[in-house]
Structure formats: structure tokens, C-alpha cells
Amino acid sequence: MKKYILDLTVRSVEHVHERYVLIRLTDDKPLPEMRPGQFVEVRVDDSPTTFLRRPISINFVDREQNELWLLVAAVGDGTRRLAALKEGTTLNCVLPLGNGWSQASDLHPLLVGGGVGVAPLLYLGAELKAQGIEPTFLLGARSAKDLLMLDEFRKYGRVLVTTEDGSEGERGFVTNHSILQQETFGHIYTCGPTPMMKAVAGFSRKAGVSCEVSLENMMACGVGACLCCVEKTTEGNLCVCKEGPVFNVNRLLW
Amino acid sequence: MVNLQVNIGNLRLKTPVMTASGTFGYGLEFQDFVPLDQLGGIIVKGTTLHPREGNDYPRMAETPSGMLNCVGLQNKGVDYFCEHIYPQIKDIDTNMIVNVSGSSPDDYAECAARIDALDRIPAIELNISCPNVKDGGMAFGVTCAGAESVVRAVRKAYHKTLIVKLSPNVTNICDIARACEAEGADSVSLINTLMGMAIDIEKRRTVLSINTGGLSGPAVKPVALRMVWQVARAVKIPVVGLGGIMNARDAIEFLMAGATAIEIGTANFIDPAVTMKVRDGISDWLDQHGCHSVQEIIGCLED
Numbered sequence: 001m002k003k004y005i006l007d008l009t010v011r012s013v014e015h016v017h018e019r020y021v022l023i024r025l026t027d028d029k030p031l032p033e034m035r036p037g038q039f040v041e042v043r044v045d046d047s048p049t050t051f052l053r054r055p056i057s058i059n060f061v062d063r064e065q066n067e068l069w070l071l072v073a074a075v076g077d078g079t080r081r082l083a084a085l086k087e088g089t090t091l092n093c094v095l096p097l098g099n100g101w102s103q104a105s106d107l108h109p110l111l112v113g114g115g116v117g118v119a120p121l122l123y124l125g126a127e128l129k130a131q132g133i134e135p136t137f138l139l140g141a142r143s144a145k146d147l148l149m150l151d152e153f154r155k156y157g158r159v160l161v162t163t164e165d166g167s168e169g170e171r172g173f174v175t176n177h178s179i180l181q182q183e184t185f186g187h188i189y190t191c192g193p194t195p196m197m198k199a200v201a202g203f204s205r206k207a208g209v210s211c212e213v214s215l216e217n218m219m220a221c222g223v224g225a226c227l228c229c230v231e232k233t234t235e236g237n238l239c240v241c242k243e244g245p246v247f248n249v250n251r252l253l254w
Numbered sequence: 255m256v257n258l259q260v261n262i263g264n265l266r267l268k269t270p271v272m273t274a275s276g277t278f279g280y281g282l283e284f285q286d287f288v289p290l291d292q293l294g295g296i297i298v299k300g301t302t303l304h305p306r307e308g309n310d311y312p313r314m315a316e317t318p319s320g321m322l323n324c325v326g327l328q329n330k331g332v333d334y335f336c337e338h339i340y341p342q343i344k345d346i347d348t349n350m351i352v353n354v355s356g357s358s359p360d361d362y363a364e365c366a367a368r369i370d371a372l373d374r375i376p377a378i379e380l381n382i383s384c385p386n387v388k389d390g391g392m393a394f395g396v397t398c399a400g401a402e403s404v405v406r407a408v409r410k411a412y413h414k415t416l417i418v419k420l421s422p423n424v425t426n427i428c429d430i431a432r433a434c435e436a437e438g439a440d441s442v443s444l445i446n447t448l449m450g451m452a453i454d455i456e457k458r459r460t461v462l463s464i465n466t467g468g469l470s471g472p473a474v475k476p477v478a479l480r481m482v483w484q485v486a487r488a489v490k491i492p493v494v495g496l497g498g499i500m501n502a503r504d505a506i507e508f509l510m511a512g513a514t515a516i517e518i519g520t521a522n523f524i525d526p527a528v529t530m531k532v533r534d535g536i537s538d539w540l541d542q543h544g545c546h547s548v549q550e551i552i553g554c555l556e557d
Contacts, residue, residue, distance in 0.1 A: 003287065225522070227308065228323055229311075230313065232311075
């Protein structure tokens with residue numbers, strides 16, 4: 001898939017949470033082809049402590065509005081700078097990068113997300129729905145206020161929720177949700193904190209369900225040149241930016 | 255029309271702009287961003303006689319105006335390169351240069367000999383300056399005797415253009431450069447990364463898996479420029495300058511300090527298309543200043 005360097009225009013920056021912003025970007029020309037699970041390397045300007053680009057997963061591509069959505073956790077100087085972007089300014093993006101989720105082959109998939117890791121599951125869910133597959137989203141957070149973009153997810157499938165404090169959905173972690181005992185899923189896609197993904201991977205193994213995870217190792221180049229973001233796999237060290245970010249758990253040493 | 259052509263030994267470069275090893279893959283990773291045939295050369299990833307897994311993750315730490323890395327020469331070995339990668343890159347119409355590393359002079363020589371057999375690889379860059387591997391690498395680059403032993407062994411086994419990449423982590427880089435020249439190097443390139451460190455104060459641990467790593471990016475540029483200037487005055491062979499070059503202005507500084515060509519490394523991560531901007535910027539500057547050839551500014555500093 002051809003990669004581009006584009007100065008995209010910021011159409012809006014919506015604070016969806018005290019720490020998370022949804023940045024909607026657009027361009028004069030139609031946005032390039034992008035697959036669910038791929039990511040964008042954004043250049044952070046005007047932040048003296050930020051030197052490298054920041055890899056941000058593709059949250060959604062709205063073809064009608066010609067918009068690319070990025071859900072960003074403002075956790076460091078660079079991402080806080082992104083959260084402060086003004087409408088009408090530009091954001092320099094290298095895209096699309098990485099492999100993306102595998103093509104849908106199962107009619108009853110489960111999409112498990114936690115924290116800002118829910119981001120790439122929205123575009124995936126939308127694409128699955130467009131293919132006539134009804135996805136089930138299982139989204140986890142600390143508390144009800146930390147659940148992100150639930151209304152968007154509900155457009156594309158059934159949404160199940162867990163919170164650690166029980167303020168919404170079932171209490172506990174995603175892997176405690178009762179649906180996992182009640183239904184059999186054919187494939188699991190997951191993205192979120194590493195402990196959560198490892199727990200989901202453990203469940204998938206026990207249940208005998210295939211599972212893909214999206215990793216976010218620290219990156220520099222984003223294109224497989226610098227070999228900084230490697231993950232140990234059954235085939236040795238592989239670049240998360242190029243051979244990933246999505247891996248079948250069978251390839252990982254988890 | 256400004257003439258950007260320069261020569262390094264028998265190597266003819268269309269422009270003085272090359273890409274630094276370990277920052278541009280095998281070129282193919284950047285082909286959507288850069289017309290590869292318009293580069294002066296592409297120095298591909300460090301290659302060793304035997305495959306290397308490299309160091310554990312984390313291998314990178316962002317630092318003010320730069321980054322640390324401790325990749326540790328991850329590569330699939332020279333035979334894999336010859337069989338699987340060379341066929342993919344041999345028809346790229348620029349100087350495809352292989353960066354060669356090793357853990358003993360014989361290792362380096364054997365690896366270089368196998369690359370000598372590849373028609374479309376006109377040069378190697380000998381890495382005697384990797385700060386991230388225990389067995390070899392920088393160990394050879396920090397003493398004159400070490401540098402001599404590697405260059406001597408490789409010179410016997412390798413018959414095309416031999417560039418030796420020098421470490422800045424030394425007391426006197428000019429002595430090392432002269433030692434390489436005396437053993438038959440056609441050129442020296444400098445600088446490799448400066449050894450550095452970063453600490454995560456919440457975890458009370460070093461950020462990098464092997465504690466230390468090599469610093470690159472604009473943070474090192476003044477150090478690199480000073481060393482290029484010193485070495486260019488100490489040797490007769492052409493010098494290739496690198497270290498934190500982000501734009502044409504930086505590149506012109508290196509050329510004026512005495513570099514015949516330059517390499518762009520870490521800047522490729524910030525702007526994957528930076529190399530063409532640097533080339534065009536050099537050309538424009540020369541044009542605006544009434545120069546017909548880049549040769550006019552190489553080592554042009556006035557006393």
C-alpha cells in the first residue's frame with residue numbers, strides 16, 4: 001500500500017475525556033486508502049522536548065466527510081501539544097503505516113479494547129459491518145467516565161462494557177465479562193494495555209479461538225528502517241511498525 | 255545548472271547527499287517518499303558475517319533534539335543479504351553501499367570479501383564504531399592499533415572503494431583517521447553516534463536495555479562538525495560527514511568544513527523525504543551564490 005507524507009487540515013479537536021482528544025483531519029484531495037489497524041506517524045511541531053514523530057492508530061476513516069480520526073491520549077509533552085491543535089491548522093502525517101488487522105473471515109468476531117486502545121477497533125468494526133458481519137465490542141475501563149466513544153461503537157455492533165469500579169456494565173476486567181462464558185466467538189481482535197491484551201490472549205488460547213493483538217512499542221522511523229520497536233516473536237525480533245502493529249498471538253512469545 | 259557531482263575514491267556520486275546506515279533500511283522502505291536514483295548513495299544496514307538478533311527492547315530513547323539507540327546490529331547476516339536482499343536492490347540506480355561490521359579482523363574481511371563479489375555494490379562502509387555491541391564494533395575504532403588491524407585485513411580482501419566509519423568516542427579522532435588512511439582506506443566517514451544514557455526516574459532504571467546507547471540527531475551536530483573539520487585537515491583522502499544533519503544549511507556547513515559528501519541519518523525519521531530537500535537546498539544555495547559546482551565550497555573555509 002503506497003505511503004504518503006501529507007499536511008492534513010485539522011477540522012476539529014474534541015475533548016472526549018479529561019485526557020483524550022478526538023482529532024478530525026481532512027484534506028482537499030480524497031484521503032489515501034487505509035486499512036483498519038494501520039497507524040499514522042504525526043509530526044509534533046512547537047514542542048521543544050519532542051523530537052520524534054508520534055505513532056497514532058487510525059481510529060476511523062469517514063469517507064463521506066473525507067475525514068481521518070485520531071484518538072489521542074494526552075500523556076506527554078508531544079501528545080499534549082497535539083491536544084492543543086487549533087482548527088484550520090495543519091498536521092504533518094506519514095500514512096498509512098503497518099500491516100493492519102487480517103481480513104475478516106469469521107462471522108462472529110469479538111473486538112476487545114481497553115483505555116485508548118479502543119481506538120483502532122472503531123474503524124475495524126465499521127469495516128466488518130460494511131462486509132455484513134455484526135461485530136461484538138467488549139470495552140473495558142476503570143470507571144464509566146473513562147469509556148470512550150460508546151455512541152460511535154454502537155453504530156456498528158453490540159457494545160458490552162466492563163468497569164473496574166462497576167459504575168457501568170459488569171464489574172471487573174474485560175476477561176471477567178459473562179459473555180465469554182455464554183457465547184463462542186470465532187476470532188478475537190484486541191488492543192489496549194499490555195496486561196489486558198495478555199489476559200485476552202490467555203483466554204483465547206484456553207478457548208481455542210484465534211486472536212490478533214495490536215502492539216505499541218516505542219518507535220522512531222515507523223517504516224521498518226531503524227529496528228528500534230522490535231518485539232520478540234517465533235521468527236526472532238520483528239519490527240512492530242512494519243511487520244505489525246498487529247500480530248497473531250501465536251507468533252508472539254506471550 | 256549547478257554541478258553537484260563529487261567523487262570518493264573511484265566512486266562517482268550524482269550528489270553529495272547519501273543516507274546513513276541503519277536509518278534508511280535498504281532504501282526500499284523509503285521508495286514511496288524519495289526517488290532513490292537521485293541520491294548520491296544509500297548506505298544500507300550494518301551487515302555481519304553471521305546473523306545477529308541485536309539487543310533486547312527497549313532500544314530507543316528520545317532525548318532533547320535527538321535520540322539514543324542500542325539496536326546492536328540486528329541483521330540476517332551477509333549470506334542472507336547476498337541471496338535475498340541484493341537481488342531486490344541491485345538495480346537501484348545509485349551507489350548501493352553496504353555497511354560492514356564484525357567481531358574480529360577475519361570476520362570483517364570475510365564479510366567484505368563476500369560483498370566484493372557483488373557487481374552492483376561499488377563500495378563498503380566499514381563500521382569500526384558501533385557503540386552497542388560487546389564483541390567488536392567500537393572496540394576496533396577507539397585505538398589506532400585496532401583500526402589498523404581491521405582496515406589491513408579488509409583491504410587485502412576487498413578491492414573496491416573502502417570507506418571507514420569512525421567513532422567520536424575517542425581521545426583523538428585524527429589519529430584514528432590517519433591510521434585508516436595509512437592502511438589503504440579510500441575515505442573515512444564520521445561521526446558514528448556518541449555514547450549516552452537516559453534514566454526513567456519513576457522506575458529508577460536506565461531506559462535502554464543495555465543501559466547505554468548511541469546519541470544521534472541535531473544534538474550531536476556541533477561535535478560532528480568540529481571532528482569533520484579536524485579530520486579533513488589531517489588526512490588527504492576524502493571525508494564523508496554526518497551527524498545531526500537536518501537540512502541543507504547543516505549539510506553546507508559540513509561541506510565547508512571539508513566533507514566531500516554527507517550522510518543523512520536520524521532526520522529521515524522526522525521527514526522521510528528530507529534527502530531531496532537537502533539536495534535541492536544545496537543546489538539552490540550554490541546557484542544563489544554564483545557557484546557552478548559543489549566542489550567550490552568543499553573545505554572553502556577562510557582562515
